[in-house]
Amino acid sequence: MVTRRTQGQPQPPSRLGEHLCRTYADDQERAQQVSALVRDGLARGQRVLYYADTQPTERVADQLRAEVAEAGAALERGQLSVESTADGFLRRLPFDPDLMIARLRDSCQEAVSQGWAGLRVIGEMDWSTRQVPGADRLLEYELRLDAEVLEDLPVTGICLYSHHAVTRAPAALAAAAHLDGADPADSAVTRYAAGGTQRARAGLAALPLRPGSGVRLVGSADLDSRTALAAVLTAATRMPASVVDVDLRDVDYVDAAGTAVLADTAAVLAGQGRRLVLHHAPPSLGRVAEMFPDECRDLEMTA
Incomplete structure (x- = not known):
């Protein structure tokens, strides 16, 4: 039979990390957002890791050197790294949230041990719209980050989705699974509904x-x-x-x-x-x- 219980209201704990989502319409807007996010991370003293999806990493690094004054020196001293999604999210296929979560934890602990204030990971997520083995587990990954990484480690995870991606499963639900504020009205759900995400289409x-x-x-x-x-x-x-x-x-x-x-x-x-x-x-x-x-x-x- 159906079981019913009563309980008190739990209070959200303070967290060390953040999990954000940003969307972009084209390559120019993506580049502008990435430059701003990298600049902010460097200014905060974070170790910054950027996962580029389709662009060559050398080209992305050159763009950052041109747009972010501190990028060149940060690349030299190891505070900033540009890698491909093939070396990050997709290093081992099928995509496995367990492995990626473990990698984030290890990378953050290493960054802190080197004296950085924390780890900032900026990742392009449009790989999830291709026929990538394990892409159906992306939503699981997005939902698990809060409890398994952000509650006890200073990780800032920023997922970049194109407007094209957030109209397609599984990226649509995954893009909406970012609670940037304490209330759903402040979350990705509200912002992306106008863009045709799964929430807008499936309710x-x-x-x-x-x-x-x-x-x-x-x-x-x-x-x-x-x-x-x-x-x-x-x-x-x-x-x-x-x-x-x-x-x-x-x-x-x-x-x-x-x-x-x-x-x-x-x-x-x-x-x-x-x-x-x-x-x-x-x-x-x-x-x-x-x-x-x-x-x-x-x-x-x-x-």
Whole structure:
């Protein structure tokens, strides 16, 4: 049967890192944004690592030398590095969030040991729109960074997506999974909705849950968004946690199709000895669960 519990309001912990997303319309806008982001990172005393996707790294380095006064010296002393996504995100295929998260942690610890204030990683993410093995795990990677890297390490992760990329899965959901502020209104969800992202088309977006290991959904979980919901829950179930929390406070409606996806996910986790816990479930979800008690027996909801 459906389990219901009550709980207090958790308070988000202070974090050492940041996870940001920026989009660009063309190569010129991308170059301008990268120059500004690199300049800011150098001024903050961070070790700056830029992953270029399609451009030769030598050309990017030359552009930075021309646009950022400090770039030449920073490249010489090792504060700034330009690498390709093939040597970063895609060093080993299929793309594996576990490996990339471990690499970020190691790189940050190395930067701090060398005396830098932290690590700034700027990465072009349009590789996710190509037929890259493991690209379907990009959303998982974006959602896991908060809890597994940013809470205890001074890493500033900045993901660059082209406007072209954020109209296509899996990049659309991944681009929207950046909580730049404390409220969904300040997040990538709102900013990218006008650009035709998955949230705008499917009515659903996912954000990292703070605190905890899980996701915060925004929008509606219904027939139109069930594909997006399934992708989000697949990413969430890959998180290394015995309890996967899903915060539904910003979900205005869950229909039978959305409930079925949630129930299926809960059943899969139950078979693994794990739990799916739904927080702040809307009344519509409770009504559907009461109509189908057998199918929803593994659902666990908190008030």
